[in-house]
Amino acid sequence: MEQPTPPQAPISPLDALRRICFLLERGRESSYRVNAFRKTIEAITLISEEELHERVEAGTLKQIKGIGDSSAAIIGQAVRGVLPAYLVSAEEKHGAPLTTGGAELYAALRGDLHAHSNWSDGGSPIEEMVLAAVELGQEWMALTDHSPRLTVANGLSRARLTDQLKRVDAINASLGEAFTLLRGIEVDIHLDGSLDQDDDMLDQLDVVTASIHSKLRQPSFEMTPRMVAAVRNPHTNVLAHCTGQLVTGGRGKRPPSQFDAEKVFRACLEHDVAVEINSRPERCDPPDELIELARDLGCLFTIDSDAHAPGQLDMKSLGCERAERLGIPAERIVTTWPVDEVRAWAKG
Numbered sequence: 001m002e003q004p005t006p007p008q009a010p011i012s013p014l015d016a017l018r019r020i021c022f023l024l025e026r027g028r029e030s031s032y033r034v035n036a037f038r039k040t041i042e043a044i045t046l047i048s049e050e051e052l053h054e055r056v057e058a059g060t061l062k063q064i065k066g067i068g069d070s071s072a073a074i075i076g077q078a079v080r081g082v083l084p085a086y087l088v089s090a091e092e093k094h095g096a097p098l099t100t101g102g103a104e105l106y107a108a109l110r111g112d113l114h115a116h117s118n119w120s121d122g123g124s125p126i127e128e129m130v131l132a133a134v135e136l137g138q139e140w141m142a143l144t145d146h147s148p149r150l151t152v153a154n155g156l157s158r159a160r161l162t163d164q165l166k167r168v169d170a171i172n173a174s175l176g177e178a179f180t181l182l183r184g185i186e187v188d189i190h191l192d193g194s195l196d197q198d199d200d201m202l203d204q205l206d207v208v209t210a211s212i213h214s215k216l217r218q219p220s221f222e223m224t225p226r227m228v229a230a231v232r233n234p235h236t237n238v239l240a241h242c243t244g245q246l247v248t249g250g251r252g253k254r255p256p257s258q259f260d261a262e263k264v265f266r267a268c269l270e271h272d273v274a275v276e277i278n279s280r281p282e283r284c285d286p287p288d289e290l291i292e293l294a295r296d297l298g299c300l301f302t303i304d305s306d307a308h309a310p311g312q313l314d315m316k317s318l319g320c321e322r323a324e325r326l327g328i329p330a331e332r333i334v335t336t337w338p339v340d341e342v343r344a345w346a347k348g
Contacts, residue, residue: 001109001137001316006091009083013052013075016084017041020074022132025311027094028249028281031123034309038124040071053079102320105303108336109316111140113238114186114209114276114304119164120145121153122308126167126181132310134179140339141313142184142207143168147196149188150213158201161185165204180339182206186240188213193229195236202235207346209276209304211240216257223259231267237346238302238334239268241278241285249282256287265294272348274300274334279319280312291326302334 007019017037024034043066044052055061056079061072074084097103116122117129126143133141145164146155156164168181175181184207188196195202195210202208210230218226230236242264243256268275275294278285283306286294294301303319305312316335323333330336334345 001106006095007083007087010081011078011083011087013044013078014041016074016078016087017044017071018128018131020084020087020090021309022311023090023094025123025309026098026314027090027311029094031309035123036068037071039066040068040075043067044075056080098315098317099321102317102322102324105320105324105330105333105336106317108330109138109303109320109333110338111138111142111182111335111342112305112307112313112316113142113182113184113207113274113302113335113342114144114240114278115141115307115313116145116186117143119160120150120155124310126164126171128310129307129313130171130175130179130181132313136313138179138313140180140182140342142182142209144184144186144207144209147185147187149190149196153213155188155196156185158198161197161201182339182342184209186211187235189226189230191215191226193226193233195230195233199235205235206343207237208235209238209240210236211242212244212257216244216254218257220258220260223257224263227259227264228267231264231271231273234271236271236273238274238276238304239264240276240304241280241283241306242275243285243287243290245285245287246282247284251282256285261286261290261293262297265290265297265299268294268299269297272300272345274302277301277303277319277323277328278306279304279315279317280306281315281318284322288322288326291322291328295326295328300332300334301328304335 077084117126146153148155148157183205189212245256246254307313
């Protein structure tokens, strides 16, 4: 996987706006500004290149709904063959590598087993997420929007998941062999350890990433069997952000859940379930000592972005820095594997 080369002039208005959104998301800037630019992107995709040029010369761009002062300036500069000043500033602020370590492991990554779209609580259409993954050099990605119980995240009902799978199939048909979008889900783990989706729906998926979002302060004697039951479920492939901790960010801090980590990770080893190294900086989950425990027990891992926007897909570099520092061999990281091996493992 590789870092995209910073754009040079000339650049199309659409590409300039998409790159700006990517950089702002990567830098965890305000979603308000990003959403404004994404509305501009939606607006100009409906306008011919000729009309766009005419409106730039006539000064009528802002008559189009979704185009304000900043986006009009970006479009105008791009149309005239100038690298937009806003893009230059965003590259300077957010274009540098997110971390100095983990470069070799980052280059070995092929995919991502935890990413969201605007079908649940992500901010962008599936197609935008796929396009960003392709530009980052990924070969595959699992779409893992939330399951129905997580209503706060607009979790997918059975009917909505069925519709989404049709969209995923259509996207794969259009991409051919260039990229593979895996049918997936981030399924919530109930209090009894069961998974928040019908078995026959889970059977239709390529990969199931399971996680806990409720009752995170359960005592260990309740949390441990809950997690072990989920890991033992034959549909579960990945145990995601296993402690639920938050170490920074707008949602504040949250201590890790208490559970018998050795017992949970031994279940992962026994049932061929990968332990996720969640790359989101506010999660940094699991903590280092738990990654080391899972490493020493012989567990598989994934390095995932848990991206809710295209620019956040690049956060896997943060997970790579941790994995490399803690001595996790690349061959034990599922997200370095070719997609056919991932599918075979997930169904195995």
